[in-house]
Amino acid sequence: MGEFSFIQWIRQKQKRRKDVILGIGDDCAVIAISKDKLCLITTDMLVDGTHFDLKKCTAREVGRKAIACSISDVAAMGCQATVAVISICFPDRTTEKFAKELYKGMWSIADKYNIEIAGGDIISGRGPLCINVAMLGRNNGLRPISRSGARIGDMILVSGTLGGSILGKHLHFEPRQKEGIILNKNFKIHAMIDISDGLTADLNHILEESHVGAILHEDRIPISKAAITVSRKTGNTPLCHALSDGEDYELLIVLPKGQAKRVIESHLFVKGMIHCIGEIINGRGIQMKYTDGSTHHIKPQGYEHLKS
Numbered sequence: 001m002g003e004f005s006f007i008q009w010i011r012q013k014q015k016r017r018k019d020v021i022l023g024i025g026d027d028c029a030v031i032a033i034s035k036d037k038l039c040l041i042t043t044d045m046l047v048d049g050t051h052f053d054l055k056k057c058t059a060r061e062v063g064r065k066a067i068a069c070s071i072s073d074v075a076a077m078g079c080q081a082t083v084a085v086i087s088i089c090f091p092d093r094t095t096e097k098f099a100k101e102l103y104k105g106m107w108s109i110a111d112k113y114n115i116e117i118a119g120g121d122i123i124s125g126r127g128p129l130c131i132n133v134a135m136l137g138r139n140n141g142l143r144p145i146s147r148s149g150a151r152i153g154d155m156i157l158v159s160g161t162l163g164g165s166i167l168g169k170h171l172h173f174e175p176r177q178k179e180g181i182i183l184n185k186n187f188k189i190h191a192m193i194d195i196s197d198g199l200t201a202d203l204n205h206i207l208e209e210s211h212v213g214a215i216l217h218e219d220r221i222p223i224s225k226a227a228i229t230v231s232r233k234t235g236n237t238p239l240c241h242a243l244s245d246g247e248d249y250e251l252l253i254v255l256p257k258g259q260a261k262r263v264i265e266s267h268l269f270v271k272g273m274i275h276c277i278g279e280i281i282n283g284r285g286i287q288m289k290y291t292d293g294s295t296h297h298i299k300p301q302g303y304e305h306l307k308s
Contacts, residue, residue, distance in 0.1 A: 003305040022146055025209060027076040027193060028137065030144045040137035040144060042073040048128035052171065059098050061171045062131070063105025069196070070135035071113055071175035072249045076194040077144040078184025081113060081137045081177060086120035089130040102131075113177060142184045149190040150210035154280040155260035159273055160250040162199055163227025163241035170247035180251060182268050191254040198246040198302025200286055206254060213283035216298075218290045220277045224248075244301035254280060 011024040021038065022030040028040040046069070048054050052062050067084060074081040086106070090099060110117055115135075159176055176194070183189050191206045199221075207214055218239065227241040234241075253274075255263070264274050281287075289295045 002307050006306060022144065025148070026146050027073040028079075028144065030077070030139075036141070038139040038144065040074055040077055040079050040139065041134065042070055042137075043132060043134045044069045044073065045130065045132040047130050054129065057171055058105075059101035060105030060108065062129070063102040063107075064109045065105075065171050066131045066133050067106050067109045067115070067135075068173060068175050068249070070133045071109070071115070071177055072173075072194045072196070074135060074137035075175050075177035075180035076192050076251060077137070077146075078142060078180045078189065078192060079137045079139050079144055080181060081115055081135055083116050083118045083136040084110065085118055085134045085136075087132045087134075088120070088122050089127065090122070090124045091129055092124050092126060094124065094129075113175070142181070145180075145184060145189050145192040146209070147191050147193055147206045148209035150206050150212050150254040150280050151190055151256075152212055152280055152282050153257065154190055154254045155257050155276055156203070156214060156216070156278040156280065157253040157255070157260055157263060158195070158199070158222065158250055158275050158277055159253075159269075160248065161222040161224035161227075162195065162243075162248050162250065163224050163238060163245045164230040165226065165245055165247040167226040167229060169224075169226065169249075173247075173249040175249060176251045179269065179273075183251070183253060183263070186266075186268065187255060187259050187263055189253060189255050189259075193252050195248045195250045195252055196246055197304065198244040198300075199248075199252070200243045200298065200300040201246070201302025201304070202252055203286060204300035206252070207280075207284070207286070210254075210280075211284075213281045213285050213287070214278055215281050215287040215289055215295070216278035218288060220275060222275045222277070240301075243298075246303045 019032045028042040031039045071081045193202050195202050223238045223242045227238045231238045288298045
């Protein structure tokens with residue numbers, strides 16, 4: 001059983017309410033509060049040994065990441081994160097000092113993004129540290145951007161550089177909330193997602209929701225220095241790491257060609273921050289156009305829970 005096939009089974013069985021505008025299948029659920037107000041909600045669970053390693057990082061770093069992941073989900077919808085509710089299962093015999101450091105890490109980024117931690121639940125148990133963050137957001141009159149709007153002929157953009165997040169970015173990344181809202185306010189975005197599972201895995205989520213295919217260009221993928229460093233240890237290419245490592249938490253953006261040109265040339269973003277890496281095509285799946293001129297289908301690669 002895989003994570004995504006199980007989610008698809010849940011999705012098929014789940015009954016829908018009329019006020020749920022977007023449900024399972026996007027970075028956030030979107031609920032109609034009134035005719036002109038929408039509430040966004042997302043939830044992320046982080047577990048020691050899977051999403052972080054307490055032998056290699058601090059409690060503050062873990063707390064910061066827990067909040068940042070959920071901010072990134074709201075950012076991927078082009079909206080504003082506002083309030084968090086947090087549940088924590090501490091391992092038995094957790095010290096008060098550790099628990100306070102964890103919360104200081106959460107507050108450090110929550111305060112920066114004007115997010116209030118409004119409640120939650122605290123328990124202890126025999127298992128590893130487990131943190132669940134439920135984040136609310138508001139649309140401020142904007143249309144939340146889903147994964148399902150990609151159209152044939154659209155261009156594929158990405159923010160930042162990709163790969164090698166295990167060297168530190170997975171703990172210290174900055175959620176692209178500012179960029180997500182700017183994109184939503186000023187450009188016609190057809191689809192968007194944050195890169196948590198891996199570039200090809202998350203692009204594939206957009207393709208499946210939109211019923212289209214994509215072609216990427218090898219020489220346009222923005223490879224991070226960390227991906228090059230990691231590749232020396234793993235034997236995999238830097239490109240492989242950029243395509244599949246995950247936890248970069250950059251934005252993957254799909255929009256019309258003319259709009260893509262405007263985004264890249266815009267002074268609203270740091271110069272060189274946004275890269276055009278491919279386009280949406282008819283068909284299914286992902287193709288890669290290599291620098292030698294050949295084009296081949298590639299399999300989406302990235303992290304998946306419950307994978308046999």
